[in-house]
Amino acid sequence: xxxxxxxxxxxxxxxxxxxxxxxxxxxxxxxxxxxxxxxxxxxxxxxxxxxxxxxxxxxxxxxxxxxxxxxxxxxxxxxxxxxxxxxxxxxxxxxxxxxxxxxxxxxxxxxxxxxxxxxxxxxxxxxxxxxxxxxxxxxxxxxxxxxxxxxxxxxxxxxxxxxxxxxxxxxxxxxxxxxxxxxxxxxxxxxxxxxxxxxxxxxxxxxxxxxxxxxxxxxx
Numbered sequence: 044x045x046x047x048x049x050x051x052x053x054x055x056x057x058x059x060x061x062x063x064x065x066x067x068x069x070x071x072x073x074x075x076x077x078x079x080x081x082x083x084x085x086x087x088x089x090x091x092x093x094x095x096x097x098x099x100x101x102x103x104x105x106x107x108x109x110x111x112x113x114x115x116x117x118x119x120x121x122x123x124x125x126x127x128x129x130x131x132x133x134x135x136x137x138x139x140x141x142x143x144x145x146x147x148x149x150x151x152x153x154x155x156x157x158x159x160x161x162x163x164x165x166x167x168x169x170x171x172x173x174x175x176x177x178x179x180x181x182x183x184x185x186x187x188x189x190x191x192x193x194x195x196x197x198x199x200x201x202x203x204x205x206x207x208x209x210x211x212x213x214x215x216x217x218x219x220x221x222x223x224x225x226x227x228x229x230x231x232x233x234x235x236x237x238x239x240x241x242x243x244x245x246x247x248x249x250x251x252x253x254x255x256x257x258x259x260x261x262x263x
Contacts, residue, residue, distance in 0.1 A: 045090050049083045049149055053142045060142065073242040077207045080145040084200030087152055087193055094156075095190035098134065101183040108171030109182055114164040121157035124150050128218055141207075155192045159185040213239045213246060221248060230254050 055077040066072045131147035134140070163185025170178025212218070218239060225231055233253040239246050252263055 045086050046149060046153070049086050050146060052079055053146055054084055057142055058138070060140075060151035070242060070247060071245070073245055074208065076141040077204050077241070081201055081204035083145040083149055083207070084197045084204060087149065087200065088198035090152075090235045091190045091194040091197060094186050094193065098183045098186035098190065098254040101186075102180060104198075106167070106179050106183065108167045108179060111164075111168060114161050114168070117164060118155045121154060121161065122155055128154060141204075141241075145200060148196055152193045152196045156189045157197075159189040159250060160194070193263045207241045210240050213241060216247075225252065 056075050060072050060075040060188070062068075062072045082112055111258040128147055128150035131143055135144035135147050139236055160182075164177045166181025170181060171175065218237065221239060222234055222237060225234055225237070231252050231254060234250070236249065236251040238250075239248040
């Protein structure tokens with residue numbers, strides 16, 4: 044349900060993000076993708092709280108072993124989500140889309156959840172067969188572990204979105220690559236300042252350079 048909701052938001056926002064710059068938004072609408080990435084992060088955060096609550100409450104109630112079908116559903120979910128994660132990540136890199144990257148991270152959280160769910164269900168079934176009461180709670184314990192992993196992914200997504208919205212500088216390595224590209228022009232004698240910030244699926248760069256003082260303004 045959270046995935047469907049997140050996907051609908053992303054579909055709507057990508058339309059806005061791809062609009063060209065206008066009088067009201069001279070730098071374009073790219074940050075809409077960053078905002079939706081943060082929203083997906085918040086959705087995952089709420090999911091992690093819900094899962095951990097259900098898991099903890101379940102520990103204080105008698106439990107029954109889940110059906111073996113539950114484990115196979117988790118395995119099928121894992122395979123599907125691995126394929127979706129890889130595909131989404133490739134599309135995100137290809138189009139430099141923060142919104143699609145958010146969907147990819149959402150799938151990554153589901154991959155972890157599927158593995159933990161399969162293991163938890165399997166432990167519960169083993170506990171039921173061997174009459175080991177503690178193992179019957181494997182499903183609940185696995186859900187708490189899942190919640191922790193989803194929380195970490197949500198925190199990472201929200202942190203990155205906040206950094207971009209606060210106009211944080213881009214990665215140092217990418218900044219060095221930009222400087223190397225600038226120095227490919229022989230007339231550039233010195234870089235006085237270079238600043239760059241992410242704006243969704245593109246990067247805005249401000250550069251101040253020095254050239255030979257004897258050049259005319261036109262040559263400069």
